[in-house]
Amino acid sequence: MQKYVRDGKLVVLGIAQEQHPARNRLFAQWHNIDWPILHDPINLMQVAGVPIxxxxxxxxxxxxxxxxxxxxxxxxxxxxxxxxxxxxxxxxVKATRPDLAALRRRAEQSGSADAWRELGDAIVLWGGSAKVNDAIKAYTQAIEVKPDDGDANFRLGVCYRMRYESEQRTPADFQAAVDHWTRARAINPNQYIWRRRIEQYGPRLTKPYPFYDWVETAAREIEARGEKPVELKVLPTGSELAQPDRSFETGEGDIKPPDPQGRVFRDEQNLILMEVTVVPPHAKPGQTVRVHVTLRPNSKKKAHWNNEAEPLKLWIDPPSGFEVQPQLLTAPQGDKPETSETRRLEFEVRAPADASGTAKLSAYALYYVCEDIGGVCMYLRQDIPVTIVVDRE
Incomplete structure (x- = not known):
């Protein structure tokens, strides 16, 4: 193919259905791909499988x-x-920037799901993350008119994840993204792109392959060539790096809970803000979900981690019959005595074969956190409720 390109006989153009465009650019840099790659995060092409x-x-x-x-x-x-x-x-016809105002008037006048979805598409592709709230409103309108619009549900999920990774985030955005991706897949279970987006953040048992285990290798080999790798503003999470595993082995031996009697003082000031996302949002009996716990120092209170003490720990105590792997997690420390980075911990939960309804997991995090720069540092506990919904249908 490269020969045809060099000889002027062929022009190559790629289109990638990827949530994060910088990852496209890093992959292209790694493999010396010099043709243009268009970014289609919402799968506007309605591709059911790749590559094509x-x-x-x-x-x-x-x-x-x-x-x-x-x-x-x-x-x-x-x-x-x-x-x-x-x-x-x-x-x-020459491609031009769409008239968003005209598209909005059309959607408001017609009230059709197609018109609202097309407005959302234009906002995402031409407005980017700065206009993500407007796109969320447009797709939400489309779904209100037509709840079984799979494209609108998937694209709304993309927008929620996009907002979650921006300064406009709300704590529920990641779970909202997963919920809408799951609804889209239920509407059309044969849509490859929709299924893969859930598997990207889901449990190892359902992963076809590790999605982004190549990132570290790519950056290292690019640096070895004397180049600067494309910077990733959103680094792959644990689930995106995890290897597929068709077994569920707890095998941790006799581990002890770090605060069995609950004697550590609670973080009543909310110095650390907590978010929980369950992927997928519902499990079948005997199946597994992956739980993402995100902990962020409260910037309004100028809170930060104390890295000169013990690291952050997360303990999970599942209800009878449920299995957890791992049950005790430890987060890496920052590279300075005081840091304020977001810390993410992930674990997997398997429901028993006879489970149904809603199950509550008792989890808690223990951490050293400081008030303001040079302020008082405390060892605190935050109880983290985790809800697992088991659907037998």
Missing amino acids: EVAIDEHGIVRSMRPKAETFEQDFIDKAFSPAAAELPGKR
């Missing part, structure tokens, strides 16, 4: 879907295409 190779001739006409490599040169590269009269476009 499309051969488009010099007239802009699709000549082949999934062309065969062994006959590609004969069937496409060295072939001159003359469009039939019916294929000749009456007028070439």
